[in-house]
Amino acid sequence: GQQLNQSPQSMFIQEGEDVSMNCTSSSIFNTWLWYKQEPGEGPVLLIALYKAGELTSNGRLTAQFGITRKDSFLNISASIPSDVGIYFCAGQRNTGKLIFGQGTTLQVKP
Amino acid sequence: NAGVTQTPKFQVLKTGQSMTLQCAQDMNHNSMYWYRQDPGMGLRLIYYSASEGTTDKGEVPNGYNVSRLNKREFSLRLESAAPSQTSVYFCASSRQVTNYGYTFGSGTRLTVV
Numbered sequence: 001g002q003q004l005n006q007s008p009q010s011m012f013i014q015e016g017e018d019v020s021m022n023c024t025s026s027s028i029f030n031t032w033l034w035y036k037q038e039p040g041e042g043p044v045l046l047i048a049l050y051k052a053g054e055l056t057s058n059g060r061l062t063a064q065f066g067i068t069r070k071d072s073f074l075n076i077s078a079s080i081p082s083d084v085g086i087y088f089c090a091g092q093r094n095t096g097k098l099i100f101g102q103g104t105t106l107q108v109k110p
Numbered sequence: 111n112a113g114v115t116q117t118p119k120f121q122v123l124k125t126g127q128s129m130t131l132q133c134a135q136d137m138n139h140n141s142m143y144w145y146r147q148d149p150g151m152g153l154r155l156i157y158y159s160a161s162e163g164t165t166d167k168g169e170v171p172n173g174y175n176v177s178r179l180n181k182r183e184f185s186l187r188l189e190s191a192a193p194s195q196t197s198v199y200f201c202a203s204s205r206q207v208t209n210y211g212y213t214f215g216s217g218t219r220l221t222v223v
Contacts, residue, residue, distance in 0.1 A: 009150070042114070042200050042214025043153070088152060096207035097143075097168070100152040 006101030021104045022073040023089030031092040032072035116215035123191040131186040133201030142184035146197040191222045
């Protein structure tokens with residue numbers, strides 16, 4: 001069954017606001033990943049995190065690998081309309097296969 | 111453009127019908143995957159192929175079969191479609207199973223009536 005809990009499920013924000021979403025698990029992961037899915041497309045990798053405590057940025061996006069290796073968060077600063085989509089966290093263990101969270105649907109009001 | 115190509119993009123089936131979803135990648139990746147996406151459930155792994163000639167079950171394999179036809183192609187077959195298989199199906203590939211760099215196709219939206 002689903003092993004990653006992602007929250008919130010959905011967000012409706014005003015353009016320019018900052019966004020924060022997170023993912024938690026009862027199990028340890030070696031790698032945390034964040035993907036974005038736009039309507040009618042497959043997920044696209046945004047950020048990959050490899051070490052506990054690691055903080056990585058990609059433009060307005062910042063993600064952190066939790067110290068316990070059981071959680072991760074993604075922040076988006078100064079949101080813009082093209083940030084709309086579904087954001088997925090994914091964890092990877094030694095077996096390699098990705099396990100995905102349920103997704104956070106982000107809507108941005110201009 | 112290089113990437114993962116899925117066909118068809120849309121399909122409607124009647125309960126009990128069979129069909130095969132096709133997937134091909136041109137990135138010389140070793141590993142390929144089939145996921146299904148349902149509202150509120152995220153992406154769940156159906157089957158994967160770590161390398162040509164091998165296939166393994168994922169989280170939700172019941173009702174599906176797969177074939178790794180060659181290094182490029184990985185197909186998903188529904189032998190007797192059921193309404194519970196209404197979903198969006200994504201194929202993905204990566205250099206190897208332990209590599210995080212999954213590339214996803216654009217999906218097949220399947221409705222079973």
